[in-house]
Amino acid sequence: MAGIACSRLTYNQSDVFQQIANWYQMEWKFPLETTLTRLATITPLKDQFQLVMTRDGVPIGTAGVYNNVRILEKIPRLKIYTYWLALVYTIPTERGKGFGALLCKNVEEEAKKEGITKLHLYTDTAESLYKRCGWQVLERMEVESRNIVVMEKNLAR
Numbered sequence: 001m002a003g004i005a006c007s008r009l010t011y012n013q014s015d016v017f018q019q020i021a022n023w024y025q026m027e028w029k030f031p032l033e034t035t036l037t038r039l040a041t042i043t044p045l046k047d048q049f050q051l052v053m054t055r056d057g058v059p060i061g062t063a064g065v066y067n068n069v070r071i072l073e074k075i076p077r078l079k080i081y082t083y084w085l086a087l088v089y090t091i092p093t094e095r096g097k098g099f100g101a102l103l104c105k106n107v108e109e110e111a112k113k114e115g116i117t118k119l120h121l122y123t124d125t126a127e128s129l130y131k132r133c134g135w136q137v138l139e140r141m142e143v144e145s146r147n148i149v150v151m152e153k154n155l156a157r
Contacts, residue, residue, distance in 0.1 A: 004099075006106040009050040009062075011043040016052055020062050023089050042066065047083070047114050053090075053103055061090035063103040065111055071122050071150075074143050078150065081120040083111065085153075088126070100126070104133045108155055117156040124148050 009016060021035035042048040042064070050064035069084045085107055090099045111119055120138075121130065124146045127137075135151040142148070 003056040004053065004102070005057075006051050006053045006103065008110060009039065009043055009052050011040065013052075016059055019059050020050070020052070020089075023062070023091070024087065027089060038066075047116065049110060049114075050087075051103065051106055051110060053099060053106070055094070060094045061088075061099050061103050063088040063107050065107060065116070065119065069122070071143065071148070075141070078120075081118075081152075083116050083119050085119045085121040100129055101133050104130070108153065112155050117154065119153050119155060120150065121153075122148050122150045127151070 009020075017036055017039045018032075020039060021030075021032045024030040024035045025032055039050055042050060048064070048066055050062060052059050053061040063085065064087050066084050066086045067082060069086050072079050085104065088100055088103055088107075090103070108119065121135065123130065127149050130151050131137075133153075135153045138150045138152050140147065140149050
């Protein structure tokens with residue numbers, strides 16, 4: 001995939017912060033300020049991070065590793081899982097081209113560098129993508145009328 005790069009978001013990339021916040025607002029109705037605050041909070045951390053995928057220097061996707069994700073508010077028992085792959089997003093014109101899988105692979109590699117040995121995620125729309133990427137189903141549940149699957153990937157292998 002020529003011209004594709006994936007890098008860790010840093011505190012001084014306010015223009016990219018804004019782009020990600022706009023994407024998340026359009027896709028999931030997240031308030032802009034919530035995303036901007038979250039990105040500012042995690043960028044200095046080692047074990048939580050956000051990656052940005054670019055094509056020829058233009059952002060086309062993003063994903064992160066977080067300790068606190070929305071499902072934990074609804075299902076507190078899932079707090080036994082520390083690290084969550086979350087907020088995987090590719091712009092609509094680039095979907096179906098393998099960039100989601102490539103983002104996941106890059107997140108996994110970055111997580112390994114930080115000593116993270118296991119990641120979790122939840123989804124109601126992309127189970128087949130994650131299965132193709134080697135994720136295992138842990139459980140299924142209904143949360144607010146959504147059929148959610150919680151998945152795990154062991155990075156120590």
